[in-house]
Amino acid sequence: MGTIIAPSVLSADFGNLQRDCEMINNSEAGWFHVDVMDGVFVPNISFGFPVMNVLKKHAKKTLDVHLMIVDPDRYIQRFAEHGANILTVHYEACTHLHRSIAEIKKHGMKAGVALNPHTPVSMLEDIIADCDLALVMSVNPGFGGQAFIQNTYRKVHALKDLILQKNANTLIEVDGGVSEHNASELARAGADVLVAGNAVFATSYPIDTIAALHKTANS
Numbered sequence: 001m002g003t004i005i006a007p008s009v010l011s012a013d014f015g016n017l018q019r020d021c022e023m024i025n026n027s028e029a030g031w032f033h034v035d036v037m038d039g040v041f042v043p044n045i046s047f048g049f050p051v052m053n054v055l056k057k058h059a060k061k062t063l064d065v066h067l068m069i070v071d072p073d074r075y076i077q078r079f080a081e082h083g084a085n086i087l088t089v090h091y092e093a094c095t096h097l098h099r100s101i102a103e104i105k106k107h108g109m110k111a112g113v114a115l116n117p118h119t120p121v122s123m124l125e126d127i128i129a130d131c132d133l134a135l136v137m138s139v140n141p142g143f144g145g146q147a148f149i150q151n152t153y154r155k156v157h158a159l160k161d162l163i164l165q166k167n168a169n170t171l172i173e174v175d176g177g178v179s180e181h182n183a184s185e186l187a188r189a190g191a192d193v194l195v196a197g198n199a200v201f202a203t204s205y206p207i208d209t210i211a212a213l214h215k216t217a218n219s
Contacts, residue, residue, distance in 0.1 A: 003187045003217035004030035005210055006064055006173070008197035009055065010046055017051070020201070021058035027207045028214040031062040033175070033195045034084075038069035041093055042142035049082050056083030064193075066114060066175065068141050069093065073100055080107035088112030088135050088173075091123055101130050112173070116141060117149050121158040129168040133193070134159055139176030148177025153189050160190030183217040191217075 007029050012020040024032055039045040065084040072089040079087050087109045094100045104111035112133030117140055136155050139146035163170050174186050175195035183194055194217055203209045
């Protein structure tokens with residue numbers, strides 16, 4: 001499996017969301033990345049279940065949902081009902097992370113855990129084998145368009161080492177500041193999935209940008 005490009009629909013044109021969904025469907029992207037923010041865990045609010053319904057209707061690829069919210073356990077079942085294929089919760093938001101991961105899987109989704117930039121990879125040592133995906137935030141969560149944090153490369157390397165050490169099958173995802181300038185190096189470090197928002201949707205021809213990202217990451 002090559003490196004997957006997952007455009008973040010948070011950066012899409014919400015006045016033309018069906019059009020942008022169809023663009024992603026027809027592109028070399030492998031997943032849709034869906035950022036859900038509550039204004040509490042992060043200083044911004046994105047969208048909820050009405051938009052999930054639109055994505056469920058029009059998206060023909062994996063819906064990779066990233067919950068940047070407090071107490072995510074309250075909504076696990078509802079995100080399953082609204083089409084999420086992968087549900088990622090934050091290590092920092094879960095008091096009983098093992099329970100949260102088990103609950104996500106019980107509802108038929110793959111389970112991911114995200115780490116904020118300040119959280120060390122070692123925090124996942126006892127849970128990594130239970131995770132389908134580990135998401136490394138390469139910016140502080142909450143807003144698009146931030147500068148990529150250079151320490152991310154070291155964290156991806158460390159996470160890859162941990163996954164191999166535990167003989168796990170966990171995918172590594174990187175979210176924040178991803179572009180053609182760092183996609184290749186992130187893939188070499190061990191990233192399996194690259195989330196790109198502004199780098200895709202701020203361009204004149206997003207479908208070509210996705211193709212270029214995919215080529216760069218897999219070259």
